[in-house]
Amino acid sequence: MPKYRRVARQEFPSTDPARRGAIDVMYVYVDERFQTVSIRFPLEQDSPEKVREELRKKSEAAAAGGQEEVDI
Structure with missing residues (x-):
């Protein structure tokens, strides 16, 4: 899992x-x-x-989806 840095928290x-x-x-x-x-x-x-649980879920879902390269 990549390392993450929190950049914002808002209520x-x-x-x-x-x-x-x-x-x-x-x-x-x-x-x-x-x-x-x-x-x-x-x-x-x-x-x-x-x-941490939600971050792990989103990270795993993103990795499973793979990357896509788009030419504009």
């Missing part, structure tokens, strides 16, 4: 109608290739373990 009102008035949190990470990964979930689920 904001949830956009989910079922969670009206609740707060969500978003993290943004960047890896050594300068690819970004954003993670968003309810504030009450915020923990270092949850962040």
